Amino acid sequence: MSNRWFITLIFALIIGTFIAPLRGLAEVQCPWLNSATAAGVLGGEVQANVTPLTPQGDTTCDFKRTEHSGVSSLTIAVHTMALPSKDFATYLARCTGTAVPLKAVGNEAIQCIQNNGGEEIIGRVRERAFVIDLKRSTAGQRSSTASGLSDEARNVAEQVAGALF
Amino acid sequence: MFSKWAKTQMDWVVGNRRRLAVVRVTYVALVCVLLAASVFAFLPRIQAHSDQSETQQKITDEAAVRKEYADKVGKTYNFAFGKGNISTPGNAAVLGDTFLEPDAFPTADYCGHCHKEAYHQWRQSLHSNSFRTPFYRTSVNILIRTKGIEFSRHCDSCHNPIAVLGGGLTQSSIVDRKFDQDGLTCTTCHSVQKLQSTLGNGGYVMGVPAVLVDENGTRIPGLVPDSEILAHLDRHSKAVMQTFYRTPEFCSACHKANLPNPLNDYKWIRAFTAYDEWQNSKFSQRNPLTFYQADFTSCQGCHMKRASNALPEPGAKNGTFASHRWTAGNTAVPFYYGFDEQLEKTIEFLKTGNYLNVDLFAIRKANDDKLIAPLGSTAFTLAPGEVVQAMAVIQNKSIGHSLIPEVRDLYEAWVEFVVTDSNGKEIYHSGFIKPDGKLDERAHSFTNRPVNTDGVFVDNHKVWTIHSVAYDNSIQAGRSTLIRYEFRVPSDAKGTLTMTAKVNYRHLRQSYLNNVFGEDHVAYPIVELASRSRTLNLGENPVSAPDPKDNADWMRWNNLGISYLDQLQYSDAIQAFSQVVKLRPDYADGYTNIGLTNIEWEKYASARGGLEKALELSPNNARALYYLALVERRAGNSEAEVEDLKKVLAQYPQSRDARRELGISYYQQRKPQEAMEQFEALQAIDPDDLAAHYNLALLYRRAGMKEKAKEQSAKFVTKKVDPGAPTYSLDFLRKHPEISIESSPWHVHRDALHGEAVVAGGEH
16 A cells, blocks of 8 residues: 555544544434424423435434333324325325314315324325324323314424425 | 598509509500501511512523523524624514523413403414414525525514524524414513614514513513412503504514625615605604695504404403504415404405595597596597597505505505496406416506516515515505506497406415415405496596595596606696696695606706795695705705705604705705714614715714714615616516516506507696
């Protein structure tokens, strides 16, 4: 190995020493809702997992909070639809419970009422569909709106739709 | 003897004992009273001391919480515009100059617990939805995605102050954004402690929210139980109300905006200024130059009208409560959220305010130069086959700002002009909605067209890319505009024709709604603000009775004159104003208008006669004196010029025009101190006045005040119009011949099919 290559290697190692930890520390942010807001909804500190962004900028954010009473979670999945007029129906069809239209959330949205204690919202902003799944280990202090949807879930839906506009 | 003596002694002893007992009892009672008195005397002080300690403790606790929060947020906050600068490119400020934790703001739910009516109204209002609506998010998201979230502090200084002051608008924000859905919540407005100036862009100074003050008037941060508020309603009121909340200056903090250099990397550009428009209107009574006069009305006078409350409202007085709906022009937000009550009240507000007057004033024929006017008061004939030019005058009669105000690149107000035959068949139609929901591009709309450096319309409210405005057809308060429509009467037409002119309003433009929702959204409401129809007989048209809403003929001529003046048609304006004084020889303003037109026409000598006649009719008339001062200046009568302007200012001390001109007069008279005083006074009225910046830069430098001169000079340089900017406008107009006509003050809307045109030029 020539001296030149050796020096380059050393230089690269030094640079790498500085860059590698930064890359390792860099946390992928959820584009639709920050962790602090998710923590507010789930009642305390959360662990966030965000899938890599697709070329269209889609991603799924998964927030989890583990307590002695169980695990609470908030999942936000966003997908770009090729043909919204057709594709969105397939998202709506995922709701196996009762679909209740939600006013003023995105272009359109429904609350999917199921008996599993969770809250699910399926909606659309232009050509992007979003699915929000909120499960809390305890009902806690949740405040409900007239539709039965909690204020927190409604706020999350508005935040997500707002970020997508 | 002994027994008598003994009896006397016994009586004395018994009597003495009784007396002694009485004395003792009296003494004990006195001591008790004194003790009680001293305890009661000190009790309030003890209580007060305890109150003060409690207040001080709460202030200390809040300060500690705030410091911890601010330190935490500050560690990762993007101080892109300077260390410690938390709101630039916006102007929002907070007492303590550091981040304020969002939890310091009591929520609307908390306030709504007692203020039920206020909460109910606010929830449907624009203020509560200032951040979350898709109409706002769509454009601010573009800013965030293209330039970075830190730039959105410009918009959110007004749209989401808690996010700005809480340090939420930064990459990797650690702020729980639960407050977003409440936008401008009760305690944002009700915590503002003072105003910076009337610069706008969030020109307020927020205090730490408090809902109660202690007995010394010290604000107690944090929530308190209802019982405490109910026990001290006066202290609650002191905590949440300020006298300046009732002034237009309070509104100016946000209803005035500019695009500063840190936002656009270009230069300062005026965005909108409803406040200045109000200040220049007749409703402010601060401007002597308005065409008409009116009683003083503040922003709140129109947008926060008192009405009886349906729900419990402790803030109500004598059964009425100042509206917290702030009804104005926005129909889109209540439509989107399904706030039917707000939508209904907004439409009612827009339609019933008598804000506009539509006047189908005149017609002209292709082969005849004669103006047939005013319609209804003049007999004429009309025949099939004739080409007719109809002249509609739209008067901004009672709006305290322009039509349309603020972000007029997003709103849409336009004239729909329709001519139908006796069978209802359309002969001519301008200002229709096309099948795609967009407005006929040849319509006369009261809008503007901001353009970027590519000469392209800034369609998505990307205000940071605006470099020029291709045209702006809004009508300022109190002024009028003349719109000409040309059509041919069909050769086979019989009976009558009906002409109708309507002013329609839509919030928002279809192309912007398409940007927000895509093209598959429902149609948004279009509201007819005002309209007027006239029937024209084919044959003889006798004089007809006026409609109750019609202006008197002299005012119709006056409005025509104002329109001509704004379209730079000076000769026609003088003719129109001459008709005014013919009908109203007692009307001083009619003569002033003739003088004003001559001044605009640079015929200063000719202006004098009209102005002196006005002063003869109305001695000390401020408007006439102001214009006469300009004539005196041109004639070299410097002393008379100054005297006239002084008389104007004696009546209107907040007249920005009079301050500016008097400053110039003194400057020309080489009286620098007096000139400086006038320009400083002008700057206090309008901190963005270019003449003030320019002249103060010169005057300060000559006075050796180098720093102040430098500051004024820098402000002048950034605020003056970029001389290169109009090329972007020309570029845009060249690319859009279909609407380029709108940039010309004098233009005719015509159906291209009918061929023959009414000759342009003088109309009298």
